[in-house]
Amino acid sequence: MEDLPNGFLNYPKKRPGFESAGDEIRRHMSDAEFGKVQTDYVEAQKKALRDGWRVPEDDAASGELHLFSERRDVPRWGVDRKYRAQDVRSYMRIPGAGSEESGPVFDFAELDHIGETDRRWSWVEINLSAIQNNIMAIKGTLRPETMFMAVVKADGYGHGAVACAKTALNSGADYIGVATMDEAMELRQAGIEAPMLILSEPPLTSIPLLLGYNVMPSVATVEFAVKYAEAADSIGSKAPYHLKINTGMNRVGVRYDSVVDFLQTISFHRALDLVGTFTHFATADAQDTMDFNLQKSRFEDALAAMRASGFDPGIVHAANSAATIRYKDVQYDMVRPGLAMYGYFPCPETYGAVNLLPAMSVKARITQVNQVPVGEGVSYGLLHRCNGFAKICTVPIGYADGLNRALSGRIDFIMGGRTYPQVGNICMDQCMFEVDIRTRSGIGRIEPQVGDEVIVLGEDGDAFTTIDQMADMLGTIPYEVMIAFGNSRMPKLYV
Numbered sequence: 001m002e003d004l005p006n007g008f009l010n011y012p013k014k015r016p017g018f019e020s021a022g023d024e025i026r027r028h029m030s031d032a033e034f035g036k037v038q039t040d041y042v043e044a045q046k047k048a049l050r051d052g053w054r055v056p057e058d059d060a061a062s063g064e065l066h067l068f069s070e071r072r073d074v075p076r077w078g079v080d081r082k083y084r085a086q087d088v089r090s091y092m093r094i095p096g097a098g099s100e101e102s103g104p105v106f107d108f109a110e111l112d113h114i115g116e117t118d119r120r121w122s123w124v125e126i127n128l129s130a131i132q133n134n135i136m137a138i139k140g141t142l143r144p145e146t147m148f149m150a151v152v153k154a155d156g157y158g159h160g161a162v163a164c165a166k167t168a169l170n171s172g173a174d175y176i177g178v179a180t181m182d183e184a185m186e187l188r189q190a191g192i193e194a195p196m197l198i199l200s201e202p203p204l205t206s207i208p209l210l211l212g213y214n215v216m217p218s219v220a221t222v223e224f225a226v227k228y229a230e231a232a233d234s235i236g237s238k239a240p241y242h243l244k245i246n247t248g249m250n251r252v253g254v255r256y257d258s259v260v261d262f263l264q265t266i267s268f269h270r271a272l273d274l275v276g277t278f279t280h281f282a283t284a285d286a287q288d289t290m291d292f293n294l295q296k297s298r299f300e301d302a303l304a305a306m307r308a309s310g311f312d313p314g315i316v317h318a319a320n321s322a323a324t325i326r327y328k329d330v331q332y333d334m335v336r337p338g339l340a341m342y343g344y345f346p347c348p349e350t351y352g353a354v355n356l357l358p359a360m361s362v363k364a365r366i367t368q369v370n371q372v373p374v375g376e377g378v379s380y381g382l383l384h385r386c387n388g389f390a391k392i393c394t395v396p397i398g399y400a401d402g403l404n405r406a407l408s409g410r411i412d413f414i415m416g417g418r419t420y421p422q423v424g425n426i427c428m429d430q431c432m433f434e435v436d437i438r439t440r441s442g443i444g445r446i447e448p449q450v451g452d453e454v455i456v457l458g459e460d461g462d463a464f465t466t467i468d469q470m471a472d473m474l475g476t477i478p479y480e481v482m483i484a485f486g487n488s489r490m491p492k493l494y495v
């Protein structure tokens with residue numbers, strides 16, 4: 001951050017060419033120029049009055065430097081009637097009833113009809129047909145017999161695990177992959193019956209749940225394998241599992257060169273049922289392919305050793321999204337795409353290789369519109385300064401909703417098919433953006449209204465903001481950005 005001669009702070013911006021309306025004032029202003037802008041402003045206000053613009057009485061009375069705010073013939077995006085307050089009496093058990101002692105009696109079933117997006121004006125929209133499109137598009141690149149495991153861990157990467165798993169199964173997925181016992185239980189409780197795998201070994205204490213909910217663990221330790229088998233055996237059932245092989249990522253799994261030893265150690269147990277064998281690539285999304293190929297050959301060596309020793313590996317699988325899209329030769333019997341299912345490309349090498357549609361967008365409605373006088377600041381720290389020709393619009397979405405504070409002043413919001421710079425620090429629950437209200441040729445005058453819908457993430461016509469842009473600015477990967485929005489307190493709307 002850089003101090004400018006006039007004492008204003010230059011807000012850090014990463015995106016080249018990014019200019020908010022307030023940049024003008026911050027860029028040039030010496031004291032003399034500051035004075036001139038003020039005079040210009042007063043002149044502009046006088047001219048506006050002559051032209052028939054109305055100056056709010058408050059402003060006229062206080063003499064504050066507010067810009068003209070309303071003109072009847074200006075087209076507006078009207079506020080839908082829905083976004084006005086409802087008659088409270090329609091939520092009473094008997095309208096108008098209630099005694100002195102009891103007070104008014106509310107009908108809580110009726111109150112429930114005030115949906116989450118009417119309680120707070122920000123939400124995450126999930127387009128399930130995009131997910132369906134993505135799964136079918138990915139499946140189109142596979143051999144017909146290759147199975148598809150829909151990875152719906154972390155609540156479906158923030159898209160809602162139950163809805164995504166159902167959509168995936170309806171779109172031809174065969175298997176469901178999750179990260180935790182709880183995630184598996186949620187899906188089973190929602191009535192999802194497809195084969196389900198926890199992608200790493202859960203704790204020993206979860207074994208009764210695995211058997212009770214018919215969920216397969218990944219197995220990588222002797223202790224777990226034996227305890228799991230004993231538990232299953234004690235109730236006369238099988239202990240189905242997938243063997244996880246560590247071929248170089250060094251996270252979890254049996255090391256590739258000791259797989260046969262491992263299986264020989266546990267194979268005395270009759271209940272154990274090896275349903276599948278898999279590994280996970282550390283660099284499927286990397287430009288360099290050497291480490292990927294090393295993992296692949298280690299995996300194939302381990303499979304060959306298993307077969308040579310009489311162990312049938314069952315369903316063989318390895319490919320995450322990047323590997324599924326980039327490397328046809330690691331499809332094996334099943335692929336495990338997560339990210340691509342939700343419509344995002346894991347790395348530049350995959351761009352355009354399949355027709356993926358992003359399923360998530362984030363929207364909000366304007367809760368307040370402020371005409372801010374020239375030179376005044378916005379949000380904590382007042383780091384953004386207004387030029388007097390802009391309205392500052394507040395939306396109820398902040399870093400507690402997954403809108404990372406490090407994006408402050410670096411992103412655009414979309415309204416009516418046009419982009420507007422987000423300005424000032426993003427707060428916990430709210431943030432602001434700026435609408436330049438000067439009439440420009442071809443654009444006309446923009447009059448933002450309370451209740452107008454704003455796209456925080458998504459697209460409208462030619463205007464778009466993407467998870468990839470945000471991830472780049474934050475120095476992270478798209479996974480983290482979508483999970484921050486999707487697993488925040490914002491409600492999800494399925495469209």
Ligand SMILES: *Cc1c(COP(=O)(O)O)cnc(C)c1O
Pocket residue numbers: 151153199280319320321322336337338339340346
């Ligand atoms: C998360 C995960 C996947 C899916 O990875 P994407 O990069 O999202 O496609 C596949 N396999 C395992 C073991 C995982 O943990």
